[in-house]
Amino acid sequence: MKKVNAKQDFIKLEQDVLAFWDGNKIFEKSVKKGKKNFVFYDGPPTANGEPHIGHALTRAVKDIIPRYKTMRGYRVVRKSGWDTHGLPVELQVEKELKISGKPEIEKYGIEGFNDKCKKNVWKYKTEWEKMTKRIGFWLDMDDPYITYDPKYIESVWWILKQIWDKKLLYKDYKVVPHCPRCGTALSSHEVAQGYKKIKEESVYLKFKVKGEKDTYILSWTTTPWTLPGNVALAVGRDIDYLKVERDGEFYILAKARMEILKEGYKIVDEFKGEKLVGMEYEPLYDVGSAWKEKAYYVADADFVTVEDGTGVVHTAVMYGEDDFELGKKLNLPKHHTVHTDGTFIEGVGKWGGKFVKDVEKDIIADLKDRGLLLKTEMYEHDYPFCWRCDTPLLYYAKDSWFIKVSEIRDKLIKNNKAVNWVPSHLKKGRFGEWLNEAKDWALSRERYWGTPLPIWECMHPDCGERICVGSFEELDRLSVKKIDKNFDPHRVGDEKGIDNIILKCERCGSSEMHRVPDVIDCWFDSGAMPFAQYHYPFENKEKIDKNEQFPADYISEAVDQTRGWFYTLLVISTLLDKGPSYKNVISLGHVLDKNGKKMSKSKGNVVSWKSINDHGADALRWYFYALNGPGETKRFDPRGIAEIMRNVILRLWNTYSFFVTYALIDKPKLEELKDVPRNKMDKWIISNLHALTKEVTDGLDDYDFMNPARKLEKFLDELSNWYVRRSRRRFWKSKNDVDKNVAYNTLYTCLLTFVELIAPFAPFVSESIFQNLKKEDDPESVHLCDYPKALGEFIDEKLNFEMDQILKIIRLGRAVRDKSQIKIRQPLSAIYVKGVKVSKDLAKLIQDELNIKKIELVSDASKWLKSEVKLNFKKLGAKYGKKLKEIQSLKFEVEDDVATAGKYKLESDEFELVESAKEGFGAESENNVAVILDLNITENLKLEGIAREIVRAIQDMRKEMDYSVSDHIYISWTSNDPFVQKVFDKSGLTSYIWKETLAKDIFKEAVENRTNPDFEREFSFSKGKITNLAIRR
DSSP states (O other), rough: OOOOTTTOHHHHHHHHHHHHHHHHTTHHHHHHHHEEEOBBBBOOOOTSSOOOOHHHHHHHHHHHHHHHHHHHHEEOOEEEEEOOSSSHHHHHHHHHHOOSSSHHHHHHHHHHHHHHHHHHHTTTTHHHHHHHHHOOOOOOEEEEEEEHHHHHHHHHHHHHHHHHHHHOOEEEEEEOOOOOOOEEEEOOOTTTSSEEEEHHHHHHHEOOOOOOOEEEEEEESSOOGGGOOOEEEEOTTSSEEEEEEEEEEEEEEGGGGGOOOOOOEEEEEEEEEGGGTTOBBBSOOOOOOTOOOOOSEEEEOOTTOOOSTSSSEEEEEGGGGGHHHHHHTTTTTOOOSSSSTBBBOSSSSSSSSSBBGHHHHHHHHHHHHHHHHHEEEEEEEEEEEEETOOOBOOOOOEEEEEEOOOGGHHHHHHHTTTSSSEEEEHHHHHHHHHHHHHOEOOEEOOOSSSBBBEEEEEEEEOOOOEEEEESHHHHHBBSSOOTTTTOOOOSSSSSTSSOOOOOOHHHHHOOOOOOOSOOEEEHEEEEEEHHTTTTTTTTTHHHHHSSSSOSBBBBBEEEEGGHHHHHHHHHHHEEEETTOOOOEEEEEHHHEEETTOOTTTTOOOOOBBHHHHHOOOOHHHHHHHHHHHHTOOOOOOOOHHHHHHHIIIIIHHHHHHHHHHHHHHHOOOOOOOOSSSSSHHHHHHHHHHHHHHHHHHHHHHHHHOOHHHHHHHHHHEEEEIIIHHHHHHHHHHOOHHHHHHHHHHHHHHHHHHHHHHHHHTTTHHHHHHHHOOOOTTTOOGGSSSSOOOOOOOGOOOHHHHHHHHHHHHHHHHHHHHHTEEEEESEEEEEEEEEEEOOOOHHHHHHHHTTTTTEEEESSOOTTTTEEEEEEOOHHHHHGGGGGGGHHTOOOOOOEEEEEETTTTEEOGGEEEEEEOTTTTEEEEEEEEEEEEEEOOOOHHHHHHHHHHHHHHHHHHHEEEEOOOOTEEEEEEEESSSSSHHHHSSSSSHHHHHHHTTTTTEEEEOGGGGGSSOEEEEOOOOSOOOOEEEEEEE
16 A cells, blocks of 8 residues: 555546556456446547537546446447548538539549548547547447448448338438538438527518409418419318408408408408318419419418418428428429529529528518518527538428338337436437427438448339349449449449449349439438448347347437437337337436537637546546436536535545555554444444445436435545544554454445445546555456445444434534534534434534534423514415504414414414524524524633634644654744633643644743744634744654
């Protein structure tokens, strides 16, 4: 056992521990340690963005459960992963190349662009690895899965082939969320991540009815850019409508929406919506003169409501899902007025070539000029923006490839029922509700850097065969030319590129099957990781088929992954009929800045992951674990982390330092306790330790780390500030008797068990302490130990309860002293306790701790407390009115929860009985326990208090001089305080000072007569009086 540095640099400690882990391959040994697998999946980050403090939280939470399970005897493989495809990478490369949009990418060259993407994904790889290591997240970063790896892609193809064979992968022309800047469709789960609450101008407009003078159908829209694409109006067949006249014009709208007209109208007619069906109106814009299909008439639709608008829905079939379905049903014209880049086609008003969202105000002005605008109003609503480039999305009809998720919705819901969600409300709430509405997955992306969609189409005009390729071997077999074994399955421009591989059509014999140009949603890549990370089913079949690494026992990410990775994992495993791909999931709230604001680069409040080095990884981890529930948002507050440093890390270190300091002096035979100790304090702390072990284990088994962290913190406080402080003299005494040895082994047992308990929470400091306390035959690392087990024979619940009551009484007693501004070193004559029963030996602890001469347990405290009836004026005022003043002047007596004074009787909810201390006493109460202190201080009590203050002052001086705990000293003093003079005149008090400070001699000596004191200082122990103390060895 080595001496402990009381002024330890914890950043250096953590760096030393990292070096120890690396040098001795402790992580690698921990993976080999277990027998039964506990499966953990690491959600893959994209390494082209710099990590921040929020990622440190995610990694800290990912780490705690695998560490714990390893100590419970499991083998926990922790394979890292990198998400390397998709828009996050492409957009970054566009910025670096100073280009924007698909035309410029194609001008630059797809092959060169993809090559840049492949390099860009590793831009911050080193930073991610450093952060991961620094926070203490044990992860195998030497053998990661990488989503752009050909083997990974082949497994993804195999999954798509299974979906294809089930006829759940299909192509269709329908309205999808579309990013005009990125030029691609997006999936519903991507869209869900980009909603913003915005205020914009909504439009009430007038559609002129054909053949009826000055008659208009009123409609409403929040997207004026869709108005040139209007082809019909939709009404509810059974909704009530009115025809009204105002200022010489006739308007048709739903009866329930008349409020939009406010006043000045006259009702002309009332009818059901079915009467309007077939009514024709004049188009707002002449864009459909060449259309063959019938347009510009009223149709009925079941999606029409009267919750907002006018009860008449403007229908642009190319730009709305409901609109499109109505258009299919009625064979309405399907012609675009907008290009895929979001600009109007030529011939649409005056806005050809202009971006639709940029000219909405111009459209509104145009309608107003033509007398077709009723009014506008600001409307706040959620609008989707691209989750990567922040461009407003358009709902746009186009060809896309879809996975029929709607067909497996019931299976998804069933599989979700088998998952343990933390927080639990997500299961039926945010995630469950999302599954209830699960839409078909828009899989294809009209982009470049991604897993190519492995679908080939026959170009023969009489064939049209489509196939989905499920492996590179199948691709080679069907290919017209032999494929290079090392071919890159990405979109590259050379002849080996995937887009230039032509297949033979087995249906018609043609050699002209070409791949569709799309890549797939990168979220499919990450959702496929349980299988693709092991190149399943081409290799490692046992990992999945024998459940060696499937499903995951545990995953964790931020709450937005309910619309991302959590969702795609479940969808893909369900599509493969493998059940849920995870059993337990912890969903994390986001990390905010110290003011509760969302972190963003534009605000300049993003906290770097390097702030870990401000207080250390252990303190940061503990702060995140203990602050609140995992699903709640967390403020990154350095003050809170500093508090954890003081209350947990330093408190533990100081307790450990105390133990080692005295153990090095006494050299006791150290061993963990095997029997229940006799000493009541020892018995209690060991009982408490085993009760704690059970609570922490139960919590972690339930994927709860907040409550265990708080319980560990509470125990540490009681160990340090109660057990050690109350037992200190047992370590100080010179005789090495049985009691002293039991005290050493009790504290040794507590420290060793405690660092094992906190190892998953604070892996660094626990390792450092363990290394100094462990014996030769103990495991090499605390993280290779078995997790402590709670033994029932050590738990004394009655004693634990009794000690809790003692600590409560002491806490209340301290509160009385604080309120009365009487220091703990000032003795008081008596304490009276009502509401609890404690044994005499434990009652003595209360006296000692609160520095009180006498304790009495009482059933009636009326001798020291006075009761006062406090009236509930709100209730009594309503009941008695003017008589309230009279009631206020009365003196009430309380019996059986009724207050009586003269003719007035007040019920229990009309008053409150408030107790307060009588003069000369102080009181505090909690849950029927009352603590009363006698605050009258005699001269003898005052002198004893000053003696204690002198001892404290000298002990502080010894500490500042860095004296050894065994050093004896000389003390000299001088003072103009008569009470100090009396203290040194009393032999009993002088003996007390002598003993407590290890004094060789104490003498009065004027300052000017002193020779070479080591240290001297002035103190004031009485108001306005000065005492000078000096010490030397």
